[in-house]
Amino acid sequence: MPAAAPAVTFEDVARRYGAVAAVDGVSCRIEPGSFVALVGASGSGKSTLLKTVNRLVSPSAGRVLIDEQDVRDEPAPALRRRIGYVFQSIGLFPHWTVAENIGVGPRIARQAPADVARLLDMVDLPAGLAGRMPDELSGGQRQRVAIARALAPGARLLLLDEALGALDPVTRDALGRRLRALHDELALTTILVTHDMAEALLLATRVLVMKAGRIVADASPAELVNGGGGADAQALVRVPRDQAERLRELVG
Numbered sequence: 001m002p003a004a005a006p007a008v009t010f011e012d013v014a015r016r017y018g019a020v021a022a023v024d025g026v027s028c029r030i031e032p033g034s035f036v037a038l039v040g041a042s043g044s045g046k047s048t049l050l051k052t053v054n055r056l057v058s059p060s061a062g063r064v065l066i067d068e069q070d071v072r073d074e075p076a077p078a079l080r081r082r083i084g085y086v087f088q089s090i091g092l093f094p095h096w097t098v099a100e101n102i103g104v105g106p107r108i109a110r111q112a113p114a115d116v117a118r119l120l121d122m123v124d125l126p127a128g129l130a131g132r133m134p135d136e137l138s139g140g141q142r143q144r145v146a147i148a149r150a151l152a153p154g155a156r157l158l159l160l161d162e163a164l165g166a167l168d169p170v171t172r173d174a175l176g177r178r179l180r181a182l183h184d185e186l187a188l189t190t191i192l193v194t195h196d197m198a199e200a201l202l203l204a205t206r207v208l209v210m211k212a213g214r215i216v217a218d219a220s221p222a223e224l225v226n227g228g229g230g231a232d233a234q235a236l237v238r239v240p241r242d243q244a245e246r247l248r249e250l251v252g
């Protein structure tokens with residue numbers, strides 16, 4: 001396990017698919033311990049950029065560093081064991097119990113067995129769920145198990161790709177808060193891909209806005225809600241702001 005939360009550095013990263021520049025020259029350093037939200041319209045390149053970190057996508061140009069080390073310097077399986085990755089479609093192994101799913105990372109890495117009860121408690125699930133199969137859980141419970149599994153090998157870097165996207169709004173809000181608390185308690189570096197600017201503003205310490213494969217805004221939530229970050233960012237901030245104003249008008 002790395003001793004501290006890592007930094008992530010993108011150096012002029014590009015990824016083309018034929019004529020499409022999914023990521024088009026991104027340079028940016030994510031500081032250790034930060035919680036960065038990557039927001040932007042569908043197809044703006046958020047997921048592609050995120051996946052260059054754990055090498056699910058190889059850049060066509062440029063490089064990605066974790067701390068000062070190029071992610072290509074070690075075999076991909078070893079790299080991925082150091083990185084928690086949670087995505088929307090969950091991906092629990094359907095024929096394994098909750099405990100077996102959570103324990104898979106440490107088992108493959110030949111670490112001490114996962115403390116399943118502690119990991120379940122971290123994501124606000126009762127220890128009694130350990131013996132259940134994934135199809136005996138709700139969507140929100142499954143997503144919590146996926147987060148526990150991602151953290152089980154002691155990862156200090158957490159990549160979340162629309163990890164809350166399929167959940168109902170109440171569960172989504174609760175799990176978002178839990179994720180932010182875990183980020184703080186475990187001193188993680190977290191990168192969250194989301195369509196939802198309100199979620200980004202409420203959870204992140206820094207928001208990067210992507211458009212057509214590029215980062216077009218880089219600002220703190222406070223800067224964004226105070227009108228900063230430029231036109232592309234403000235177009236996204238306008239949505240939750242207008243909703244909040246319309247709700248306020250309903251107050252009698």
Ligand SMILES: Nc1ncnc2c1ncn2[C@@H]1O[C@H](COP(=O)(O)OP(=O)(O)OP(=O)(O)O)[C@@H](O)[C@H]1O
Nearest residue numbers: 017020021022040041042043044045046047048049
């Ligand atoms: N494996 C692939 N093959 C071909 N084109 C791809 C591939 N992956 C992504 N793309 C294209 O690259 C662009 C960026 O896709 P990406 O999934 O990174 O966007 P995104 O911002 O994460 O979108 P969404 O929010 O809809 O998930 C899109 O035009 C997409 O069609």
